[in-house]
Amino acid sequence: MLPSSRTTLLTAGLLRMISIALEQLEAVRGASERAEFAGLAETANRLEAETDLLEREIEEQCLQGFAQPSGEVACGFYVMVFRSLTHLERVGDYAFRVATDLEHLAPRTRSATLQDVLPITQHLSEMLELLAYAISERDLAAAQRVQRLDFEQVDALYEQMLRASLTRLRERPEDHEVALAANRMARNLERLGDHIGHVAARLERHLLAGEAKRGKSLRRAN
Numbered sequence: 071m072l073p074s075s076r077t078t079l080l081t082a083g084l085l086r087m088i089s090i091a092l093e094q095l096e097a098v099r100g101a102s103e104r105a106e107f108a109g110l111a112e113t114a115n116r117l118e119a120e121t122d123l124l125e126r127e128i129e130e131q132c133l134q135g136f137a138q139p140s141g142e143v144a145c146g147f148y149v150m151v152f153r154s155l156t157h158l159e160r161v162g163d164y165a166f167r168v169a170t171d172l173e174h175l176a177p178r179t180r181s182a183t184l185q186d187v188l189p190i191t192q193h194l195s196e197m198l199e200l201l202a203y204a205i206s207e208r209d210l211a212a213a214q215r216v217q218r219l220d221f222e223q224v225d226a227l228y229e230q231m232l233r234a235s236l237t238r239l240r241e242r243p244e245d246h247e248v249a250l251a252a253n254r255m256a257r258n259l260e261r262l263g264d265h266i267g268h269v270a271a272r273l274e275r276h277l278l279a280g281e282a283k284r285g286k287s288l289r290r291a292n
Contacts, residue, residue, distance in 0.1 A: 073144035076135050080151045081205060083128040087158045088202045090121050092195055094165035098172060099191045107176040114169035121162040125155050143280055150276040157265040157272075161198075164262035171255045175248060186234055186252070190227040190259050193219060197266045204270065210277045216270035224263035231256035 094114050101110045132152040135144070172187065197219050204212035232253060239249040 073140040076131060077144055077147055080128060080131055080148070083124060083131070084151060084154065084205055085202050087121055087124055088198050090117050091158070091161045091165060092198050093117055094162060094169065095191050095195050098165065098169050099188060101172060102187050107173045110173045111170040114166040118162045118166045121159060125159045129155055146276055146279060150272050154269045154272050157268045160265045161262050164258045167258045168255050171251050175251045186231045187255065190224060190231065193223045193227065194259065194263055194266065197263065201266060201270055204273055208277060210274060213270045213274040213277065217267045220263045220267035224260060228256055228260035
């Protein structure tokens with residue numbers, strides 16, 4: 071397979087993994103908005119199984135690319151994809167954990183606790199959509215924006231969820247199990263955002279390296 075064809079195939083695979091993660095978050099957000107949580111974990115698990123299968127397929131394509139002659143830019147892209155796979159797989163894992171906690175937690179808590187999930191999932195979806203754009207268009211600014219969203223929005227909402235959970239625990243100490251579950255859910259969402267940010271950071275480094283190589287080539291030509 072030509073390096074350009076493999077690059078196209080790997081790009082499509084990454085975009086599909088991101089699309090699956092978006093479907094998982096949409097399921098979480100939709101369940102929260104409707105207050106209908108039955109079957110949420112099953113849906114997230116089905117999507118996670120697809121992610122796991124896709125991860126193995128993309129990994130195999132990367133390994134085949136490493137074994138065949140290719141240019142420095144193509145090889146750098148393979149490395150970026152290969153090292154991003156674990157992060158995207160972990161995104162799916164954390165989305166599944168959140169879905170499972172929500173389904174178990176919903177019958178035992180007030181709507182305020184559940185509604186805390188909505189703002190952070192919206193930002194996480196925005197990060198995934200922007201990451202997909204950055205990958206498909208090789209857009210450096212978009213990759214950097216993904217990372218800023220993680221620092222500026224997701225981390226701040228994570229702290230807000232923790233504070234709200236502690237406040238409710240003081241008000242209703244008998245709900246300690248619910249508070250612990252809410253804390254765990256907040257942490258899983260925060261970690262999900264971290265992994266999206268890690269993929270964006272790897273893409274940023276790959277794009278910056280490509281720009282540096284092009285700059286050297288132009289200087290030699292002149």
